[in-house]
Amino acid sequence: xxxxxxxxxxxxxxxxxxxxxxxxxxxxxxxxxxxxxxxxxxxxxxxxxxxxxxxxxxxxxxxxxxxxxxxxxxxxxxxxxxxxxx
Numbered sequence: 221x222x223x224x225x226x227x228x229x230x231x232x233x234x235x236x237x238x239x240x241x242x243x244x245x246x247x248x249x250x251x252x253x254x255x256x257x258x259x260x261x262x263x264x265x266x267x268x269x270x271x272x273x274x275x276x277x278x279x280x281x282x283x284x285x286x287x288x289x290x291x292x293x294x295x296x297x298x299x300x301x302x303x304x305x306x
Contacts, residue, residue: 229305233298240286241294251293252302255279259302262287280306 259280266276268287280302283292 241296
């Protein structure tokens with residue numbers, strides 16, 4: 221039995237254009253370098269695999285979060301939503 225409300229909002233972003241922002245880099249002051257406490261993501265390493273047995277969630281940063289792209293700190297919808305949610 222759950223004694224407290226443990227529901228969470230989930231935003232799923234897919235598609236390369238939305239995920240990497242066509243290479244538009246975030247200004248230095250907008251980069252998220254410290255993991256956010258209330259926004260979680262699947263980092264490339266250790267989650268980029270076809271045969272992983274479990275997902276590893278970490279606090280969101282604007283580096284290493286895109287499983288299908290190697291560009292980091294891009295002006296993507298994920299970065300802006302993460303900042304707004306936090």
